[in-house]
Amino acid sequence: MADTVVLLHWQNRGMEFVAGREGGPTVIIDGNGKAGPSPMVTFLIGLAGCTASDILEIAGKMRVTFGGFEVRAEGDRWPEPPRRYTKIRLVYRVAGVNEGDREKIRRAVQLSQEKYCSAIHSIRQDIELTSDVEFE
């Protein structure tokens, strides 16, 4: 039995799929990016969500709280097929963090990227990954 099993079921129109872990919550994705995010957007959401969840978990363990949290992921792609990602920039935007806790957030980002993030470590190693942490 595999660790993670997902199923995509074509909706018999356009490039729309209902997708999810078997028996788990589903999302709609759309090869044309209209009825739902496109596959390459979904792939990047998975990556950004992985590191974002790490930050929440690590910050929780460090007892750092915040009022708002957003991750923006910007991907550059190869101009010809396959239009793979060549460069990914992650911007972590955190609101309402005490001055004294900001270094902990930066450390959480570093820990996620270097040690914990399963998605970041699943992408091509020659994809140039950069990041920024912004406090509001």
Added chain:
Amino acid sequence: MADTVVLLHWQNRGMEFVAGREGGPTVIIDGNGKAGPSPMVTFLIGLAGCTASDILEIAGKMRVTFGGFEVRAEGDRWPEPPRRYTKIRLVYRVAGVNEGDREKIRRAVQLSQEKYCSAIHSIRQDIELTSDVEFE
């Protein structure tokens, strides 16, 4: 300006995020895999959706029609952090295809994997990728 920009907005509870391309359709993803697919499930959905969309597009150009289409993706992961994918198996299940068109579907799968799929070409090159095509 980056080619693909996504935004994940934390919902201020658990590990739930609303995510999507800026100004595009959104999905809910959940680090705990309850309110929505988990990030690593989402990442695999993106990959499977990418190759699935290729098949629809290539089959369309080959004028091959089918009654149903599903992609199952099975991922094995490293047992320790980072729990990256080590092995991915893709099963393409196609229903209602003429005997004479089955070879074309197999060819479409091969073209997607070798040449077109932007997500497959964005993952680590040492991830062992296997696939099967099943006709119903």
